[in-house]
Amino acid sequence: MAHVHLEDGALSLPWLAFWSAIALALIALALYLLRRKSVSTRTLAIAAMCASVGFAASQIEIPLFGGLHLNLTPLIGILVGPPLGTLVALVINVFGAAVGHGGWGTISVNTIVNSIEVVLGFYAYRLMRAQMKSGRFAPGFGATALALVVSAFVAGGIMLVSGIQDSHLTGEEALPSLSVLIAANIITGIGEGFVTGYIISFIGRVRPDLLAHAEGLSPTAAEKTIPEGSANV
Amino acid sequence: MSRRSYSKHIPDFRLVTYFAESGDSPVHRMNPWTKASLLLIVVGLVTVLTELWALVSLFVLTMAFYAIAKLPVRVLVGWWTLPIMFVLTLSVLFAFTEPGNQLAGIDLLGWRIALTENGLMLIVKLLLRALVVVNYSLALFMTTRYTSIAYIAFRTLPKTLANMFLLSYRFMFETTDEVSDVLDAMQARSGSLAKGVTRQTRIFAGIVGISFVHAFERAERIAKAMEARGFAGEFPAVQKVPGPSSRGIALLVLASIAFALATYSRYFEEKLLMWW
Numbered sequence: 001m002a003h004v005h006l007e008d009g010a011l012s013l014p015w016l017a018f019w020s021a022i023a024l025a026l027i028a029l030a031l032y033l034l035r036r037k038s039v040s041t042r043t044l045a046i047a048a049m050c051a052s053v054g055f056a057a058s059q060i061e062i063p064l065f066g067g068l069h070l071n072l073t074p075l076i077g078i079l080v081g082p083p084l085g086t087l088v089a090l091v092i093n094v095f096g097a098a099v100g101h102g103g104w105g106t107i108s109v110n111t112i113v114n115s116i117e118v119v120l121g122f123y124a125y126r127l128m129r130a131q132m133k134s135g136r137f138a139p140g141f142g143a144t145a146l147a148l149v150v151s152a153f154v155a156g157g158i159m160l161v162s163g164i165q166d167s168h169l170t171g172e173e174a175l176p177s178l179s180v181l182i183a184a185n186i187i188t189g190i191g192e193g194f195v196t197g198y199i200i201s202f203i204g205r206v207r208p209d210l211l212a213h214a215e216g217l218s219p220t221a222a223e224k225t226i227p228e229g230s231a232n233v
Numbered sequence: 234m235s236r237r238s239y240s241k242h243i244p245d246f247r248l249v250t251y252f253a254e255s256g257d258s259p260v261h262r263m264n265p266w267t268k269a270s271l272l273l274i275v276v277g278l279v280t281v282l283t284e285l286w287a288l289v290s291l292f293v294l295t296m297a298f299y300a301i302a303k304l305p306v307r308v309l310v311g312w313w314t315l316p317i318m319f320v321l322t323l324s325v326l327f328a329f330t331e332p333g334n335q336l337a338g339i340d341l342l343g344w345r346i347a348l349t350e351n352g353l354m355l356i357v358k359l360l361l362r363a364l365v366v367v368n369y370s371l372a373l374f375m376t377t378r379y380t381s382i383a384y385i386a387f388r389t390l391p392k393t394l395a396n397m398f399l400l401s402y403r404f405m406f407e408t409t410d411e412v413s414d415v416l417d418a419m420q421a422r423s424g425s426l427a428k429g430v431t432r433q434t435r436i437f438a439g440i441v442g443i444s445f446v447h448a449f450e451r452a453e454r455i456a457k458a459m460e461a462r463g464f465a466g467e468f469p470a471v472q473k474v475p476g477p478s479s480r481g482i483a484l485l486v487l488a489s490i491a492f493a494l495a496t497y498s499r500y501f502e503e504k505l506l507m508w509w
Binding site for chain 2: 011051176178
């Protein structure tokens, strides 16, 4: 739940323009990195599938504390890598905006926050997986929790810097309220870390080749680790 | 309608598509370029307008737009739940700390928590802004055919992004159904997502994990099928969408002038909108 769940009109026009420029630069960078090695049909289909599953899963409401939902961006980063993951997060945000789950204008802010989650999720998982050979749960949990805790602070920072339209509070006065939001996002992020840890463990058991990119393995080496009958999962 | 949507509070893409493909109203017949451009202007307007009367007027206009499209208002009101929840989550924290005249308050453990006029106005304005865009956005997607959206996406987005966007949209129905099926299966066995923390985490992880594994397998099959049919990196645009008509251009020019005036009034000359 580490989106900046701001609806349209919450940020002022100058700040919206500022964050949009940064988000456009991130998207341009992701597209540039992808085009350096041509995007195969398989990669395209996998990214699209990830976006649709990510969107569908993030709409499931867990009936706790008035309704929680998960973000899954660190997981997407681990599965498809940072450049493609950034674009997948963008597509999910566009679908979300179409149904009122975040605003159109705040797609830019969400993309910045989600890109951080995707990049941190991927590299933290790779690093932790290399360090901890015991299993996939701990790296999955650690990478996701780290990514979401950092992104919660980034999201709070964005709101603190930009301010909320029509609010008369100064940054200093708004800090306690924002701290509550950041704390709530950190708690949810740690919860999502547990969920992602289990998901990574599950995927690692049935299709370890899907984690090959994040684990720094070659596709052929990863394919040898696929258990028999995994296609029937 | 999907076999079972998650909640009546979350817009169902099948219902949205159903109205877009089968509806017949003046808004359905409106040029898709005009409608899409107006979305940007509506987002811009709610960003720069701060007067309550202006936001209420915009809200009424978007409701009228939705009603002219002959779309079900009751469904829309149900779909407001999500944006209202998001606005309240944020603004409630601010509303009780805003300076100004106190409307109500209580003393709690030595702390005074009070709702002020400014706080209440903050909630109302943020709600109006959010709902204006939700009304218009849903009206746009519930009155514009997939082929038109696809054409606009290919003309405005980089090719990789447009391909991803359109493929995801096509996959959305199947993945939503699959996730719904897993939730159905869980509930049929008297399961619930609200169990103990560990159990709940494992249940949710199982649902999402299976969905992702199936998604990858399906994507691999689809990629092979696409290549076998000669996919060369771009989906053929089946239906070209012509540019806006002269009336559409006039509407866009008027809306752009309104946006430009509102922006000028907000950031350069505060009293411009009140000149009369």
